[in-house]
Amino acid sequence: MKQYAYYPGCSLESLGKSYHLSTLEVAARLGIEFKELEDWNCCGATAYFPVDELLAYTLSARNLAIAEKTGLKDFVAPCSACFKNAYTTNKYLNSDPDLAEHINYALEEDNLHVAGTMQVRHLIEVFVEDIGLDAIKEKVTYPLNNLKVAPYYGCQLVRPRKGNENVENPRYFEELLSALGAEPIEFESKTRCCGGSLIVTNRAAALDMVEKLLQDAVNSHAQIIATTCPMCTVNLEVYQSQVNREFHTNYSIPIVYFTQLMGTSFGCTPKRLGINKEIIPRALEKSQVEAV
Amino acid sequence: MAVEYPFSKVIGDMMYASHQNPITDCLQCGTCSGTCPAIEYMDFSPRKIIGMIRANLKEDVLSSNTYWSCASCYHCTVRCPAGIDIAEMMYALKRYSMWKSQFKEGLIGPDFSESFVKMIVNSGRSYEPILAATYLPKYSASAIVQEALTASGLVFSGKMNLFPKKIKRIKNLQNVVRRILPLGETS
Numbered sequence: 001m002k003q004y005a006y007y008p009g010c011s012l013e014s015l016g017k018s019y020h021l022s023t024l025e026v027a028a029r030l031g032i033e034f035k036e037l038e039d040w041n042c043c044g045a046t047a048y049f050p051v052d053e054l055l056a057y058t059l060s061a062r063n064l065a066i067a068e069k070t071g072l073k074d075f076v077a078p079c080s081a082c083f084k085n086a087y088t089t090n091k092y093l094n095s096d097p098d099l100a101e102h103i104n105y106a107l108e109e110d111n112l113h114v115a116g117t118m119q120v121r122h123l124i125e126v127f128v129e130d131i132g133l134d135a136i137k138e139k140v141t142y143p144l145n146n147l148k149v150a151p152y153y154g155c156q157l158v159r160p161r162k163g164n165e166n167v168e169n170p171r172y173f174e175e176l177l178s179a180l181g182a183e184p185i186e187f188e189s190k191t192r193c194c195g196g197s198l199i200v201t202n203r204a205a206a207l208d209m210v211e212k213l214l215q216d217a218v219n220s221h222a223q224i225i226a227t228t229c230p231m232c233t234v235n236l237e238v239y240q241s242q243v244n245r246e247f248h249t250n251y252s253i254p255i256v257y258f259t260q261l262m263g264t265s266f267g268c269t270p271k272r273l274g275i276n277k278e279i280i281p282r283a284l285e286k287s288q289v290e291a292v
Numbered sequence: 293m294a295v296e297y298p299f300s301k302v303i304g305d306m307m308y309a310s311h312q313n314p315i316t317d318c319l320q321c322g323t324c325s326g327t328c329p330a331i332e333y334m335d336f337s338p339r340k341i342i343g344m345i346r347a348n349l350k351e352d353v354l355s356s357n358t359y360w361s362c363a364s365c366y367h368c369t370v371r372c373p374a375g376i377d378i379a380e381m382m383y384a385l386k387r388y389s390m391w392k393s394q395f396k397e398g399l400i401g402p403d404f405s406e407s408f409v410k411m412i413v414n415s416g417r418s419y420e421p422i423l424a425a426t427y428l429p430k431y432s433a434s435a436i437v438q439e440a441l442t443a444s445g446l447v448f449s450g451k452m453n454l455f456p457k458k459i460k461r462i463k464n465l466q467n468v469v470r471r472i473l474p475l476g477e478t479s
Binding site for chain 1: 330383459461470
């Protein structure tokens with residue numbers, strides 16, 4: 001059984017609990033084990049960088065150091081913001097010995113040392129690249145036939161650039177959805193920002209950004225939007241009713257984590273995928289009925 | 293005699309890990325502005341802000357809401373033909389403005405960031421309700437009611453915990469933080 005160091009991040013303990021549940025359930029079905037890091041701390045999200053850069057990298061470095069101690073090779077984060085922070089920190093630890101020395105001096109206080117040797121991965125990359133679409137297809141017992149899904153990548157899963165990958169038009173989410181039997185729509189806004197923490201600091205701007213995404217998804221005939229990040233889910237799902245009030249619209253489009261779609265197609269029970277925790281009621285069940 | 297440092301250099305110095313940023317290579321092509329999803333809510337577009345930084349218009353830059361309206365989506369960064377990490381530059385402006393306590397009045401961003409850092413230093417994890425307490429006073433009464441309704445809905449649906457978590461080695465984490473910020477507590 002392949003093992004990964006798993007960093008859930010703070011959101012998966014509260015607002016994104018269903019993401020956590022469905023991730024573990026799907027992993028078990030695919031024969032991989034996510035070992036949660038001991039005593040991990042917050043990655044700093046986007047709110048730490050405005051205060052102190054070095055401290056922001058040190059926070060993520062502590063998690064990387066704890067992961068390195070496990071002897072496992074991959075550091076897996078399901079939240080796009082956690083992923084981006086860990087990825088960037090790891091990159092700088094490798095390219096900047098001066099920064100690494102500063103950080104390690106601080107980490108001595110927790111008896112830790114970071115070398116920058118982890119491979120930092122987002123959850124969806126592990127499924128698509130390591131498990132592979134063929135192996136995923138084999139597990140599908142209830143194909144999501146005719147379900148039109150908007151694959152919403154969001155920002156920090158694809159940006160900033162990691163290598164030579166296509167950041168303007170990635171396709172792996174669509175391919176994954178097709179493997180589940182679903183029909184991925186051509187979603188023009190798939191890598192457009194949901195507003196992130198502007199939902200707190202500049203509500204009007206964030207609601208506007210959410211509205212544009214919902215509008216594009218609905219106009220492209222999506223029945224459901226699938227996400228790869230708990231922050232995107234909060235903005236699109238929890239604030240959908242505020243968007244409706246603000247813009248006099250009538251959106252009622254279910255937002256699900258891609259892992260919930262995987263689990264559903266594998267025949268996992270809704271409860272084990274946290275599907276009863278949706279804000280927009282009976283979201284997935286409704287679409288399933290329509291799909292049948 | 294003190295030498296006047298160009299503002300572009302000052303902001304470049306706020307980007308330690310990325311070893312500055314070629315702000316002065318900007319072509320003023322406007323790709324960043326055409327890309328930015330938050331531009332309608334900014335006093336000046338990203339292109340203008342870069343131009344203003346280069347023109348040393350420090351006060352005008354700092355008193356704008358532009359950099360606090362950046363959602364850090366990095367779309368401008370990956371498209372910039374001059375290789376400027378514009379989203380990172382917005383962070384640098386935020387840091388400079390926090391450091392100098394100089395920002396446009398009425399913004400929630402600076403308070404939010406400060407509360408966030410305090411929360412992590414206190415518990416090691418982030419927890420939404422504690423954060424809410426710090427920024428809600430800036431909202432109107434009806435917005436607060438709206439926010440409370442959303443929050444209670446989240447608790448009842450099982451999405452949100454009622455109590456925050458604390459990491460085990462929080463004392464160690466606090467000492468780690470003290471080695472970075474020698475003054476210790478962030479305030």
